[in-house]
Amino acid sequence: MTIGVLAQKAGVNVETVRYYQRKGLLPEPPRPPGGVRYYGTEVIDRIRFIKRAQYLGFTLREVGELLAFGSGSCKDVEGLAAAKLSEVEARISDLQAIRQELERLLEQCRGGELTTEWDLIRVVIGQETGSDAGEG
Template sequence: MGKGTLTIGMLASHADVNIETIRYYQRRGLLIEPPKPREGYRQYPADSVDRVRFIKRAQKLGFTLDEIATLLELGDGHCAETKQLALQKLQLIEARLADLNNMRNTIKALVNQCETGGGEMGCPIVASLGKADGMG
C-alpha cells in the first residue's frame, strides 16, 4: 500500500459509509476510481475521505447528487455560483416548510374537530379525508 493511500474498505470506514456508497459515488462520477494494480487493491488518496464527507454533509442539507456534482465542479473560487445554488435550495426548503406547516395546521384542525370515540356523527377526520378537496 502506498504512503497516504487507503483501500476502499479503509476509505469507507474513515468516511463512515459503506463500501457500496463509495462504489455508487464512483458510478455517479463524484469520486474517482483509482486504477487497479496487477496485484493488490485500488489505492485511494487520503483526501478522498474529505470528499466523501463533503458529499454526505451536502446530502444532509438536502442537495441532490447532481447538485453536489455541480458544487464539486465549482469548488473554491466560485462563491457567486455556489451561493446561487444554495439560495435555490433554500427556496425549496422554505416551500417544503410552508407545505408542512399547512399539513400540520390541517391535521390540528381535524383533531380538534374530533369527538372522543367519534359518536353518531362519525369521525370528522375520516369524513374530511373522504371529501374531494380533502378539507371541505
C-alpha cells in the first residue's frame, strides 16, 4: 500500500508516518524505479503500537526503546514500564491534591466565605481567610 493508504488505515496523517520514519520508529521501504514506495500491512500495527504507547505516556524515545526490545529480554521492558508506572502514580497523586484544593475552593465559594479578591488569593495560595484578609 502507498503511504497515503497506510496513513489512512492507521488513523494518522502522512506527515506522522514520515516523522516516525525520520525518528527511526518505522522502516522506510526502498523507492523502486517507478518512484512509489509500498508498505506492508504489518506497518499499520507498528503505527498503532506507537500511538498506543504514547497514550500510555511513553515518549517517542521510549517507544523506540520498547521497539528495540522486540528481540531482547522482558526484564528491559519491565524496567521501562515500572519507571513509567511510577511517573503515572506520581501524577495521580498530584491530581488528587489538585482535586482537594479545587473542592476546598468550591466549598468556600458556596459557603460565602470568599467576599474579596484577597480572600480568593489567600485560598488559592493556601492561606486561610480571616479578619486580616487584604492586609499587608
